[in-house]
Amino acid sequence: MPSSWKRSLELAYINHYIITKVNEKQPVNWLLLDLGLENVAEEYINQALDNLLIGFNRLFKYKSVKQATLGYFRMLDIFKQDERYHPNIHVLLPTLKSYFQGRYYIKHDKWLELWSKALGVNSNLYVKVKVVQSKDDNPLILKRMEQGLSALFDASETKRPTEDKKIIETRRLIGYSRLLKSEVDRLLPDVSFYLDIDNLCTDDTIANAAFDRMLAWHPGLRSEETNPFI
Structure with a gap:
């Protein structure tokens, strides 16, 4: 298993745990937000990645975004x-409980407008917003959670080619802020605790649904369209 996909799986379980802890403490809504660029030529990818991360930080300083959200994992x-390269920032986003009922709600078109403003770019933008909701196939998700743990413990680890590192080695691939950062700071240092199904609250169907979506997320450069181990 490439070490980056292993890290992706580990983060899905850790974030599942974090979501359940937040849900235990306060009522929130959860969004999955994708912010990206499409069809970037190789000679421009490093500049595009710099702009992407700078634009992301700028976006979350805008008043309308900061008021509606409680932090993020990205x-x-x-x-x-x-x-061609298609860089994308996946965001796990807790929002105010009243997010959908009042003036804080941000429609897809508004997210796109704000993302364009933050990047200073008007073309080849990618924005996708999805509300995390309980799913009818929860038993199937639980099965995938067990399969993922088996994959983590059974598969041998491999590394990406050296040339891939030139694009990502100087960049932080993940980050937490505000509410989610405070939960991360409380985590145990031993990651194996979060890779034990008995330590996860699988009754939280919102966390389960978010976990299922996060299986497709990957930190860094990849050529596989989907997680090859789930």
Whole structure:
């Protein structure tokens, strides 16, 4: 298993745990937000990644975004297809409980407008927003959670080619802020605790649904379209 996909799986379980802890303490809504660029040529990818991360930080300083959200987990995912790159920031986003009922709600078109403003770019933008909701296939998700743990413990670890590192080695691939950062700071240093199904609250169907979506997220450069181990 490439070490980056292993890290992706580990983070899905850790974030599942974090979501359940937040849900125990306060009522929130959860969004999954994708912010990216499409069809970036290889000669421009490093500049594009710099702009992407700067734009992301700028976006979350805007008043409308900061008021509606309580923090975030973000992951930089760079999909390479042929000679083109498609960098994307996946965001796990807790929002105010009243997010959908009042003036804080941000529609998709507004997210796109704000993302364009933050980047200073008007073309080749990618924005996707999804509300995390309980899913009818919860038993299937629980099965995937068990399969993921088996994959983590059974698969041997491999590394990405050296040339891949040139694009990502100087960049932080993941980050937490505000509410989620405070929960991360309380985590135990031994990650194996969060890789034990008995230590996860699998009755939290919102956390389960978010976990299922996060299985497709990948930190860093990849050429696989989907997680090859789930």
